[in-house]
Amino acid sequence: MIRLAVISGKGGTGKTMVTAALADISRKTQVLADCDVDASNLELLFAPRRISTEPFMGLEVPRIDPEYCRDCGICADRCRFGAIVRRDDAWQIDAMHCEGCGACAHACPMGAITMEPRVCGEIYTSETERGRLAHARLNPGAGTSGLLVHEVKKRANRMADGCDLLLVDGPPGIGCPLISTISGMDAVLIVTEPSISALHDLKRLVTVCRRFDVDIFVAVNRFDLAEQITQEIQAYCDAEGLTVVGRIPFDPLVVQAVRNNRPVTRMDSPAAKAIGELSENLFSELRRA
Numbered sequence: 001m002i003r004l005a006v007i008s009g010k011g012g013t014g015k016t017m018v019t020a021a022l023a024d025i026s027r028k029t030q031v032l033a034d035c036d037v038d039a040s041n042l043e044l045l046f047a048p049r050r051i052s053t054e055p056f057m058g059l060e061v062p063r064i065d066p067e068y069c070r071d072c073g074i075c076a077d078r079c080r081f082g083a084i085v086r087r088d089d090a091w092q093i094d095a096m097h098c099e100g101c102g103a104c105a106h107a108c109p110m111g112a113i114t115m116e117p118r119v120c121g122e123i124y125t126s127e128t129e130r131g132r133l134a135h136a137r138l139n140p141g142a143g144t145s146g147l148l149v150h151e152v153k154k155r156a157n158r159m160a161d162g163c164d165l166l167l168v169d170g171p172p173g174i175g176c177p178l179i180s181t182i183s184g185m186d187a188v189l190i191v192t193e194p195s196i197s198a199l200h201d202l203k204r205l206v207t208v209c210r211r212f213d214v215d216i217f218v219a220v221n222r223f224d225l226a227e228q229i230t231q232e233i234q235a236y237c238d239a240e241g242l243t244v245v246g247r248i249p250f251d252p253l254v255v256q257a258v259r260n261n262r263p264v265t266r267m268d269s270p271a272a273k274a275i276g277e278l279s280e281n282l283f284s285e286l287r288r289a
Contacts, residue, residue, distance in 0.1 A: 001163055002286055003186045005035070005214075007170035007178060009201025014221040015191045017254060017264060019169040020045040021275040022282075023130045024263035028164035032128065033156035034135035035149045035181040036171040037121070045263050048126030048133050056136060056151060058120030058144035059100035062093055068112035075104035075113060096141050120144055123151055125159065132159045146176030153184070173201075174208045182208075187215040187286055189245070192233060194226035199233055206240060216242055217285060219278055223247040243285055246278025 006022070008015040020042060023032055034042040064075070064084075069091060076084040076091060083098035084091055095118070105113040120142035126133045134156035136148050149171070160166045168185070171177040182188055188209055192202045202218070209216050218237050223230045230247070237244050251271035257264040265272045 001160060001166060002283075003166045003168070003184065004189060004286070005168040005170045005181050005185045005187075006189045006191060007181065007205065007209075008172045008191045009174070009203075009205040010198055011172040013172075013191045013193045013198060014248070014254070015172065016042055016045070016169050017258065018189070018191050018219060018221065018248070018275065018278075019167065020263040021265045021272070022279055023167050024265045025276060025279055026130070026165060026167070029162075030131040030165040030167055031156050031160040031163050032131055032133040033152055033166065033168045034133065035152055035168050035177065037136045037138045037145050037148045037152065037177065038171065040135050040137055042169045043126065043128075043133060043135055044261055045258070046128040046130060046133065047261060048128045051125045051127055051132075054123050055119045056121040056123050056138075056148055057117040058142055058147065059118070060102070060115040061095060061098050061100050061118045062102070062104050062113045063116050064091055064093060065112045065114070066090055068110050070110050070112070072109065074107050074109065078103045078107040099143070121148055123148070123155065125155055131163075134159065145171070146180040149177050149180040153180070174204050178205075178208065182212050182214055185212070185214050187217065189217045189219060189282060191219050191221055193221050194223055194229035194233065196229065199229060199236065202233065203236065206242065215286070217282055218242050218244045219246045219248065220244065221248045222250040224249045245281040245285060246274060248274045248278065 006019040034040045081097050083094045085094050121138040123136045134152050136152050170181040192198045249270050251269050253269035254264045254271050
């Protein structure tokens with residue numbers, strides 16, 4: 001089975017659009033996973049039928065038992081995040097500021113603070129016409145996105161047993177969610193665009209990916225909007241030994257397809273044709289790898 005993650009160095013490059021299009025035209029038995037848990041929207045393009053929903057338990061958070069609290073304030077003094085506040089003449093936990101470090105529970109001389117699991121989101125499995133989908137939704141303010149990505153991948157890998165392809169829509173950037181996404185993958189497709197910031201972030205992303213045993217491929221979306229920078233991206237990839245498997249032109253029909261909640265490959269458009277060629281090039285390279 002091929003494990004492929006579609007990622008980007010910055011948001012807005014068209015990563016999810018490309019992922020959905022690749023899934024739509026794939027002739028393989030496949031499982032999809034949306035690991036962009038902070039803004040999970042791959043499901044919007046496939047109208048999935050929900051199979052299961054389960055809570056995601058993130059890092060533990062403290063709870064102050066007023067029966068045992070003696071109002072000494074030591075916990076507030078020890079908290080470096082300002083998460084223990086005075087309300088209604090009692091010490092309480094501000095969950096939005098708490099990092100779950102447990103220092104307050106360790107410092108409390110009365111044992112009035114205990115660490116308890118907190119629901120930080122939900123994990124879903126769904127059925128789509130292009131295969132099963134593992135995805136999730138992280139609660140606003142929750143900071144355990146890397147752990148949630150790991151849980152999504154666990155479910156996707158279980159469903160992918162016997163399949164030809166595990167196709168992952170990854171998060172933008174180079175942080176913990178990205179690292180959790182590409183761990184265990186066979187290859188990554190980096191979707192970039194012709195802008196100075198995108199080229200800068202492409203270089204950072206390649207540096208991170210090279211710390212993992214993955215094959216790296218590049219696609220340039222909206223390449224014709226700034227062809228000079230596209231040439232700079234190509235020159236960088238040539239110098240680094242990276243294969244550019246496709247260039248996708250700017251195409252207003254992409255926006256129309258997204259607004260209609262469907263992959264662009266279901267429309268007769270220049271972008272759809274380019275993604276078809278990209279798919280052929282990409283999987284040809286993967287078969288040789």
